[in-house]
Amino acid sequence: xxxxxxxxxxxxxxxxxxxxxxxxxxxxxxxxxxxxxxxxxxxx
Amino acid sequence: xxxxxxxxxxxxxxxxxxxxxxxxxxxxxxxxxxxxxxxxxxxxxxxxxxxxxxxxxxxxxxxxxxxxxxxxxxxxxxxxxxxxxxxxxxxxxxxxxxxxxxxxxxxxxxxxxxxxxxxxxxxxxxxxxxxxxxxxxxxxxxxxxxxxxxxxxxxxxxxxxxxxxx
Numbered sequence: 022x023x024x025x026x027x028x029x030x031x032x033x034x035x036x037x038x039x040x041x042x043x044x045x046x047x048x049x050x051x052x053x054x055x056x057x058x059x060x061x062x063x064x065x
Numbered sequence: 066x067x068x069x070x071x072x073x074x075x076x077x078x079x080x081x082x083x084x085x086x087x088x089x090x091x092x093x094x095x096x097x098x099x100x101x102x103x104x105x106x107x108x109x110x111x112x113x114x115x116x117x118x119x120x121x122x123x124x125x126x127x128x129x130x131x132x133x134x135x136x137x138x139x140x141x142x143x144x145x146x147x148x149x150x151x152x153x154x155x156x157x158x159x160x161x162x163x164x165x166x167x168x169x170x171x172x173x174x175x176x177x178x179x180x181x182x183x184x185x186x187x188x189x190x191x192x193x194x195x196x197x198x199x200x201x202x203x204x205x206x207x208x209x210x211x212x213x214x215x216x217x218x219x220x221x222x223x224x225x226x227x228x229x230x231x
Binding site for chain 2: 022026027030033034037038040041044045047048051052054055058
């Protein structure tokens with residue numbers, strides 16, 4: 022396997038890991054917001 | 066290491082990561098569905114030409130024959146609606162004006178506008194649209210905030226038109 026092929030695989034892996042971290046961050050933010058919204062609805 | 070084995074390992078890692086990204090993406094969309102959008106947030110989004118968003122109005126399109134005499138007392142699309150919104154009464158295609166149907170895109174990020182942000186009608190719409198959020202407080206919240214409205218019948222966008230609608 023050539024170095025270029027190996028490099029392409031690593032670039033793909035890094036891009037996917039960054040995307041995963043970004044989405045995970047968004048999900049935890051959204052989960053917090055959803056729990057806030059549901060708690061205010063219960064109070065109402 | 067055997068190149069075939071090494072390649073298989075790389076492809077396996079990429080496949081697993083891609084599956085995780087897809088499943089997390091789905092979860093993100095599901096969570097967004099549960100979060101209603103405020104009138105202020107919708108106004109800001111509509112003013113941003115880089116964001117492609119459709120607004121679906123699920124209130125009745127026009128007054129019925131009995132309601133026509135005192136139509137001002139009722140709430141329906143032709144009396145006042147958010148500029149650029151598409152009428153789809155009760156989220157039912159059979160009740161929508163014919164001009165509006167070709168402009169409804171079920172795969173575009175969508176905001177549902179009801180009379181008062183009714184979660185029941187939103188649930189019905191959420192089954193049809195892939196990326197969808199409810200307008201908190203519905204049309205009433207939009208009017209209370211004093212944001213612009215349009216009246217009269219639905220006007221399909223002119224061919225080649227673009228940009229923000231506010």
